[in-house]
Amino acid sequence: MHKASAALTSRGSGTGSGTGGEPAARLAVSAAATDGVAMSNAAFFEWFDERRREQPQQVRRIPFSELSGWGFDQATGNLQHRSGRFFTVHGLRVRSDFGPVPEWEQPIINQPEFGILGIAVREIDGVLHLLMQAKSEPGNINGVQLSPTIQATKSNYSRVHGGSAVKYLESFHRPAPGSVLADSLQSEQGTWFYRKRNRNMVVEVGPEVEAGEDFCWLTLGQVNALLGFDNLVNMDARTVLSCLPDWQPAVTGEVSDGAPATSLHSAMSLHSDTEVRSWLTQRRIEHEIITTALPLNDVTGWERWDDRIEHERGRYFSIIAVDVSSGRREVPAWSQPLLHPSGVGLAGLLVRHIDGVLHALMRARVEPGLLDIAELAPTVQGTPGNYAHLPAEDRPPFQEELLERSTEQALFDSVLSEEGGRFHHAECRYVITEVADDVLETEDGLRPGHEEFRWMSVTQLGELLKYSSQLNVQARTLVAALRSVR
Amino acid sequence: MHKASAALTSRGSGTGSGTGGEPAARLAVSAAATDGVAMSNAAFFEWFDERRREQPQQVRRIPFSELSGWGFDQATGNLQHRSGRFFTVHGLRVRSDFGPVPEWEQPIINQPEFGILGIAVREIDGVLHLLMQAKSEPGNINGVQLSPTIQATKSNYSRVHGGSAVKYLESFHRPAPGSVLADSLQSEQGTWFYRKRNRNMVVEVGPEVEAGEDFCWLTLGQVNALLGFDNLVNMDARTVLSCLPDWQPAVTGEVSDGAPATSLHSAMSLHSDTEVRSWLTQRRIEHEIITTALPLNDVTGWERWDDRIEHERGRYFSIIAVDVSSGRREVPAWSQPLLHPSGVGLAGLLVRHIDGVLHALMRARVEPGLLDIAELAPTVQGTPGNYAHLPAEDRPPFQEELLERSTEQALFDSVLSEEGGRFHHAECRYVITEVADDVLETEDGLRPGHEEFRWMSVTQLGELLKYSSQLNVQARTLVAALRSVR
Numbered sequence: 001m002h003k004a005s006a007a008l009t010s011r012g013s014g015t016g017s018g019t020g021g022e023p024a025a026r027l028a029v030s031a032a033a034t035d036g037v038a039m040s041n042a043a044f045f046e047w048f049d050e051r052r053r054e055q056p057q058q059v060r061r062i063p064f065s066e067l068s069g070w071g072f073d074q075a076t077g078n079l080q081h082r083s084g085r086f087f088t089v090h091g092l093r094v095r096s097d098f099g100p101v102p103e104w105e106q107p108i109i110n111q112p113e114f115g116i117l118g119i120a121v122r123e124i125d126g127v128l129h130l131l132m133q134a135k136s137e138p139g140n141i142n143g144v145q146l147s148p149t150i151q152a153t154k155s156n157y158s159r160v161h162g163g164s165a166v167k168y169l170e171s172f173h174r175p176a177p178g179s180v181l182a183d184s185l186q187s188e189q190g191t192w193f194y195r196k197r198n199r200n201m202v203v204e205v206g207p208e209v210e211a212g213e214d215f216c217w218l219t220l221g222q223v224n225a226l227l228g229f230d231n232l233v234n235m236d237a238r239t240v241l242s243c244l245p246d247w248q249p250a251v252t253g254e255v256s257d258g259a260p261a262t263s264l265h266s267a268m269s270l271h272s273d274t275e276v277r278s279w280l281t282q283r284r285i286e287h288e289i290i291t292t293a294l295p296l297n298d299v300t301g302w303e304r305w306d307d308r309i310e311h312e313r314g315r316y317f318s319i320i321a322v323d324v325s326s327g328r329r330e331v332p333a334w335s336q337p338l339l340h341p342s343g344v345g346l347a348g349l350l351v352r353h354i355d356g357v358l359h360a361l362m363r364a365r366v367e368p369g370l371l372d373i374a375e376l377a378p379t380v381q382g383t384p385g386n387y388a389h390l391p392a393e394d395r396p397p398f399q400e401e402l403l404e405r406s407t408e409q410a411l412f413d414s415v416l417s418e419e420g421g422r423f424h425h426a427e428c429r430y431v432i433t434e435v436a437d438d439v440l441e442t443e444d445g446l447r448p449g450h451e452e453f454r455w456m457s458v459t460q461l462g463e464l465l466k467y468s469s470q471l472n473v474q475a476r477t478l479v480a481a482l483r484s485v486r
Numbered sequence: 487m488h489k490a491s492a493a494l495t496s497r498g499s500g501t502g503s504g505t506g507g508e509p510a511a512r513l514a515v516s517a518a519a520t521d522g523v524a525m526s527n528a529a530f531f532e533w534f535d536e537r538r539r540e541q542p543q544q545v546r547r548i549p550f551s552e553l554s555g556w557g558f559d560q561a562t563g564n565l566q567h568r569s570g571r572f573f574t575v576h577g578l579r580v581r582s583d584f585g586p587v588p589e590w591e592q593p594i595i596n597q598p599e600f601g602i603l604g605i606a607v608r609e610i611d612g613v614l615h616l617l618m619q620a621k622s623e624p625g626n627i628n629g630v631q632l633s634p635t636i637q638a639t640k641s642n643y644s645r646v647h648g649g650s651a652v653k654y655l656e657s658f659h660r661p662a663p664g665s666v667l668a669d670s671l672q673s674e675q676g677t678w679f680y681r682k683r684n685r686n687m688v689v690e691v692g693p694e695v696e697a698g699e700d701f702c703w704l705t706l707g708q709v710n711a712l713l714g715f716d717n718l719v720n721m722d723a724r725t726v727l728s729c730l731p732d733w734q735p736a737v738t739g740e741v742s743d744g745a746p747a748t749s750l751h752s753a754m755s756l757h758s759d760t761e762v763r764s765w766l767t768q769r770r771i772e773h774e775i776i777t778t779a780l781p782l783n784d785v786t787g788w789e790r791w792d793d794r795i796e797h798e799r800g801r802y803f804s805i806i807a808v809d810v811s812s813g814r815r816e817v818p819a820w821s822q823p824l825l826h827p828s829g830v831g832l833a834g835l836l837v838r839h840i841d842g843v844l845h846a847l848m849r850a851r852v853e854p855g856l857l858d859i860a861e862l863a864p865t866v867q868g869t870p871g872n873y874a875h876l877p878a879e880d881r882p883p884f885q886e887e888l889l890e891r892s893t894e895q896a897l898f899d900s901v902l903s904e905e906g907g908r909f910h911h912a913e914c915r916y917v918i919t920e921v922a923d924d925v926l927e928t929e930d931g932l933r934p935g936h937e938e939f940r941w942m943s944v945t946q947l948g949e950l951l952k953y954s955s956q957l958n959v960q961a962r963t964l965v966a967a968l969r970s971v972r
Contacts, residue, residue, distance in 0.1 A: 114771040175764075183764035185771070185858075199771055201764075277952060278661075278669035278687075285600040285671070285685055371857065372671075372954070466763060467953050468858070 023181050027220055027247035030128040034221035038124045041222060051134035051214055052144045056327035059138045063307045064321050067335045077297030077304075079319065079337055085155045087111035087422070089309075089319055089337060091294030092194060094368040098287045100394040105299045107309055107319055108369060109339060109422060110194040113154035114185065117236045118172040118201040120149040121181065122209060122217065129217035131168070131209070132237065137420025138324045139338050141427065145234040145417060146226060149215070167212055171205050179204045182243040185468040186476065187375060189418065190367025192317065192339055194293070197371065197468070198236075200243045220247075224484035230415045231427070235473065238416070242476035246462030248486055250357055269457035270354050279454055280470075283364035284373045291368045308340075315386050317341045320424060338424035343385035344415065345428035347474040348402040350379045351411070351482065352435050352455065359455040360482065361398070361439070365472065372469040376461075379453070381474050397449055398439065405433045412481045428474070432482055458482060509667050513706055513733035516614040520707035524610045527708060537620035537700060538630045542813035545624045549793045550807050553821045563783030563790075565805065565823055571641045573597035573908070575795075575805055575823060577780030578680060580854045584773045586880040591785045593795055593805055594855060595825060595908060596680040599640035600671065603722045604658040604687040606635040607667065608695060608703065615703035617654070617695070618723065623906025624810040625824050627913065631720040631903060632712060635701070653698055657691050665690045668729040671954040672962065673861060675904065676853025678803065678825055680779070683857065683954070684722075686729045706733075710970035716901045717913070721959065724902070728962035732948030734972055736843055755943035756840050765940055766956075769850035770859045777854045794826075801872050803827045806910060824910035829871035830901065831914035833864045833960040834888040837897070837968065838921050838941065845941040846968065847884070847925070851958065858955040862947075865939070867960050883935055884925065891919045898967045914960070918968055944968060 035041050064072070070081050079089040092108040120131040135147035152166045181202040188196045211217055218226075223241065227233050233241075271279070301312050310318035320340050325333040350361040365377035380399045387395045411432040418426035440450045461479050464470035471479065521527050550558070556567050565575040578594040606617040621633035638652045667688040674682045697703055704712075709727065713719050719727075757765070787798050796804035806826050811819040836847040851863035866885045873881045897918040904912035926936045947965050950956035957965065 112776075178758075178761070180760055180764040183760070183767045185767060199767060272664075273952070274666055274668070275664070278666040281669045281671060281685060281954075290598075466759070468767075468955075 023245045024247045026123075026128050027244060029126075030130075030220035031224060031247055032221055033127050033219040034225060036219055036222050037127045038129055038217040038219075039222075041225075044216065044218065044222065047216060048134055048144075048146070052142075054327075055134070055136045055144050055214075057136045057138065057143050058323075058325045060323045061307060062321050062323045062335060064337075065306065066323065067321050067337070070321070070335065070337060072296070076295035078295060079309075085113075086153070086336075089296060090194075091296045091299035092368060093292045093294050094289065095292075096287060096289040096366070098366075100390055105294065105301055106191075106316070107296060107299060107302060108194045109192055109196070110293075111153070111196050111422075115153040115198045116150055116157070116169075116172055116201060117148050117198050117240050118150040118168075118203060119237070119240045120168060120171050120203055120205045120209060122205050122207065124217055127219055128204075129219055130223055131205075131211060131215055132218050132223065134214045134216075135234070136326075137234070138322055138336065139420035139422065139424040139426065140231070140234075140417060141425050142231055145420065146223075146232055146237055147234045148237045148240050151236045167215075168209070171203055171209060172201050175201075175203045176206075181245055182240075182466070184243060184466060186239055186243070186471075186473070187370055187469060188473050190369040190375070190472060192369070192423070194291075194369045195371045196369070198239075200240050202240060202244055220244075227416075227481055227484045228412070228414055231417045234417060235419045235477065238477040238480045239473055241480040242471070243465050246459060246483070248458070248483060250457065250459045268355070268357065269460050270359060270455045273460060273463070276454060276456055276460060276464075280364055280374070280376070283366075283452065287366065289366055289368065289373060311342075313389075315342055316383075322424065339422060339426070340424040341383065341418075341426045343383045345383045345418075345426070345474075346380060346399070346403075346431070347378045347428050347478060348380040348398075348431040348433065349475075349478045349482065350398060350402060350433055350435050350439060352438070354455065354457075358458050358482075358486065360458060360461065360478075361453055362456050362461075362475065363453050365452075367472065370469070370472070375469060375472040375475070376456075376464070377472045377475050378478050381472075397447070397453075401435075401439060402431060402433055405435065409433055411485050412478075414481070416477065430474075430477055430481055432478060432485070458486075509731045510733045512609075512614050513730060515612075516616075516706035517710060517733055518707055519613050519705040520711060522705055522708050523613045524615055524703040524705075525708075527711075530702065530704065530708065533702060534620055534630070534632070538628075540813075541620070541622045541630050541700075543622045543624065543629050544811045546809045546811075547793060548807050548809045548821060550823075551792065552809065553807050553823070556807070556821065556823060558782070562781035564781060565795075571599075572639070572822075575782060576680075577782045577785035578854060579778045579780050580775065581778075582773060582775040582852070584852075586876055591780065591787055592677075592802070592854075593782060593785060593788060594680045595678055595682070596779075597639070597682050597908075601639040601684045602636055602643070602655075602658055602687060603634050603684050603726050604636040604654075604689060605723070605726045606654060606657055606689055606691045606695060608691050608693065610703055613705055614690075615705055616709055617691075617697060617701055618704050618709065620700045620702070621720070622812070623720070624808055624822065625906035625908065625910040625912065626717070626720070626903060627911050628717055631906065632709075632718055632723055633720045634723045634726050637722045637907075653701075654695070657689055657695060658687050661687075661689045662692075667731060668726075668952070670729060670952060672725055672729070672957075672959070673856055673955060674959050676855040676861070676958060678855070678909070680777075680855045681857050682855070684725075686726050688726060688730055706730075713902075713967055713970045714898065714900055717903045720903060721905045721963065724963040724966045725959055727966040728957070729951050732945060732969070734944070734969060736943065736945045754841070754843065755946050756845060756941045759946060759949070762940060762942055762946060766850055766860070766862070769852075769938065773852065775852055775854065775859060797828075801828055802869075808910065825908060825912070826910040827869060827904075827912045829869045831869045831904075831912075831960075832866060832885070832889075832917070833914050833964060834866040834884070834917040834919065835961075835964045835968065836865045836884060836888060836919055836921050836925060838924070840941065840943075844944050844968075844972065846944060846947065846964075847939055848942050848947075848961065849939050851938075853958065856955070856958070861955060861958040862942075862950070862961050863958045864961050864964050867958075883933070883939075887921075887925060888917060888919055891921065895919055897971050898964075900967070902963065916960075916963055916967055918964060918971070944972075 088110045131149040133147040136144045157166045185197040186200045308318045323335045361379040362376040364374045366374045574596045617635040619633040622630045643652045669687045671683040672686045794804045809821045847865040848862040850860045852860045
């Protein structure tokens with residue numbers, strides 16, 4: 001394995017437009033610059049407040065009948081745009097041979113196009129900076145959040161909406177040779193989206209690229225610190241951040257018994273990469289899950305009112321409609337459907353040092369909208385309110401442990417928003433808590449259901465993030481969050 | 487990158503049941519043992535001839551009406567088994583925004599279950615041996631071919647067919663900790679199968695596992711040599727072989743100018759791994775391809791006769807029915823549909839040493855049945871007869887170059903069979919030819935369409951083969967073939 005890995009380091013791995021060196025080393029320098037180079041933290045907050053004032057946005061819930069350009073298809077009842085673009089809300093029947101609810105039907109958002117989520121990075125005074133955007137979205141709880149350089153659906157960038165051109169698109173459409181730091185297709189919420197994936201890119205650009213009106217250059221250290229603020233760094237930015245090359249050493253500082261971890265041997269993972277991949281393969285094939293697209297009219301257990309489609313018991317989420325008017329003259333008003341979750345989500349990661357190497361407890365989670373059946377998810381993921389009616393043994397494992405420990409020992413604990421262009425006030429509490437022991441074992445032996453969980457090193461997660469369909473979107477936020485506090 | 491890669495080598499990478507050491511090093515020893523340890527080459531051929539005599543099989547084409555257990559659904563016309571298992575032949579409409587034929591309809595085989603293709607390896611006299619099977623399949627041109635240890639659909643191993651238990655299944659269902667050498671989901675023919683993937687596994691077993699009646703232990707060197715014989719090593723064995731950890735040094739012998747390639751720096755690839763992944767991501771998103779399942783009755787351009795469903799111009803393939811009777815008393819006779827291709831396929835790889843490192847010219851190929859749109863395919867792939875009616879500029883690039891050069895310079899040139907359980911007499915000529923120059927460049931600059939092609943090192947291909955949806959099944963055969971002749 002040593003041999004093969006070494007041979008993969010290529011002459012082409014330097015970036016074309018930078019001053020050279022490994023991307024990871026240059027990112028480490030940027031991560032250490034916590035008060036900025038191009039813009040101080042104080043200046044950032046002043047600028048960001050100003051962006052919020054400059055981008056006032058009125059979002060008003062409306063009945064479906066007042067939507068402009070959107071309507072229910074007469075035959076199917078699917079909610080769709082008259083152009084056939086953007087996205088459609090249709091029904092999905094899910095049948096599986098496992099879990100407390102083996103069969104159900106639900107509405108789901110189908111957006112077959114690939115969008116681009118991209119962050120441009122540029123060296124300023126010898127330090128890599130990320131070009132971040134202050135961008136308002138109708139579903140955001142607070143209007144403007146910190147977003148990637150570019151966040152565009154194909155409908156956006158091919159200008160179906162008739163709006164203005166997407167800024168910085170060219171840097172991502174035709175990146176210079178050697179300038180790409182990350183580029184993969186990554187999934188989004190597999191319970192709300194049907195097989196949606198976006199292209200996640202990080203591209204290094206040259207000094208000719210400057211920050212426009214709603215953009216600023218921040219160091220990685222600054223962005224990492226901002227991740228700790230509630231509802232500030234948006235989901236699109238977080239997923240792209242997680243795809244950055246891992247800039248951190250595999251072994252951090254000291255191990256828990258106080259001895260410094262210096263040996264190369266300890267820079268290892270509990271399970272080999274082959275074992276981890278084999279375990280995930282097993283999870284993907286051992287159960288049957290069959291999803292069938294349905295006309296929205298035929299979905300049972302959900303009710304359509306004049307201003308919402310909701311679950312008969314008020315659980316999970318509803319589909320609503322909003323009218324959006326911007327304070328900016330160049331942006332016309334529009335209306336659109338949004339998915340409104342029924343409660344605040346919880347995504348929690350238990351982490352643990354094993355021989356000085358930080359590991360995270362990942363769960364292989366099947367979601368009906370994922371292209372490849374199951375992806376690595378956080379230890380705990382869900383909306384606690386949706387499980388309240390289930391008996392304790394059917395609630396997500398480790399939820400209680402995570403919440404009990406998190407009050408005192410959380411490494412990370414912030415409420416962050418999911419994508420505000422599709423979801424309305426979709427908040428999720430992201431928690432990372434360190435444990436000392438292997439919680440997969442109890443006094444009576446291995447915990448029931450332990451096969452769905454594996455301790456994986458953060459380095460292994462970084463390697464998997466180079467590929468598609470490995471970590472789900474909640475896990476990716478937690479990888480970005482974990483790196484921000486190490 | 488060095489750091490991260492080194493950290494991924496794990497304490498768990500040794501195999502549990504062997505004598506230890508890196509799998510790649512132990513495989514290299516096995517590859518060097520070209521005349522066997524447990525069984526000599528002479529003894530193998532004698533044994534294999536005997537297997538052919540012991541497994542006589544009569545395969546007779548029959549009209550669909552004589553199929554037992556299979557029939558056309560009254561409403562859809564789909565050809566299916568009355569149990570609902572095995573596979574179904576339905577229709578597919580394909581619409582894309584590229585290529586000489588942007589829209590067409592065709593029958594396609596849908597087999598949503600995951601099968602297992604697995605090879606058990608075991609150390610005998612200090613050398614790893616592969617447990618290979620002499621197995622007959624109704625579509626095989628010559629009855630028995632050399633197959634993996636286990637080759638089982640879920641219908642097989644859950645015994646839907648009422649037959650006997652699948653041998654060696656337990657070694658793959660519950661492999662010992664640390665015994666897995668490879669385990670991933672790999673695609674099969676994306677023009678004949680709709681999203682079919684099988685689990686490809688290599689598992690090390692202990693001395694308690696012995697070769698049963700139709701099985702033998704061969705070294706990797708022996709299996710590699712057998713790959714060069716026409717129609718001997720079956721498709722299932724070839725794809726599993728391609729998933730073995732790469733046992734070969736990245737730099738082979740001498741570079742073309744006669745200087746030995748010893749520097750670590752030359753053990754590199756023309757394009758970095760990040761660049762290769764980014765290029766494949768771009769290929770996957772840049773075109774639209776929309777596939778829609780159709781009732782077989784509604785497929786245009788195809789005609790159903792009493793004993794075949796064929797294209798109106800006789801191209802591509804036909805669906806036929808066969809009756810199979812075995813000479814063995816314990817195997818009952820059965821009948822089933824098969825797909826019969828209309829001509830011998832061609833899969834060719836141009837390879838080239840770049841600074842002493844062997845590279846292959848891969849094409850990112852969109853196939854309608856692939857789960858993830860496009861995978862890496864050979865330089866040339868297709869059935870030349872299907873393109874004969876197209877103007878020269880619409881025929882596959884490099885086909886002429888490959889065939890011209892191959893007569894004198896082929897590193898590998900064998901006719902091999904595709905899976906005989908689904909395909910009838912499906913032969914494909916696999917050719918590997920080395921070129922001295924970068925054929926992507928012509929006198930006038932870069933060749934048109936060059937963006938679909940990339941030179942990738944064999945080491946990079948081996949790294950990608952650890953993951954799903956990266957190399958298509960024809961490319962995997964050529965990787966196994968290329969390693970067999972290096």
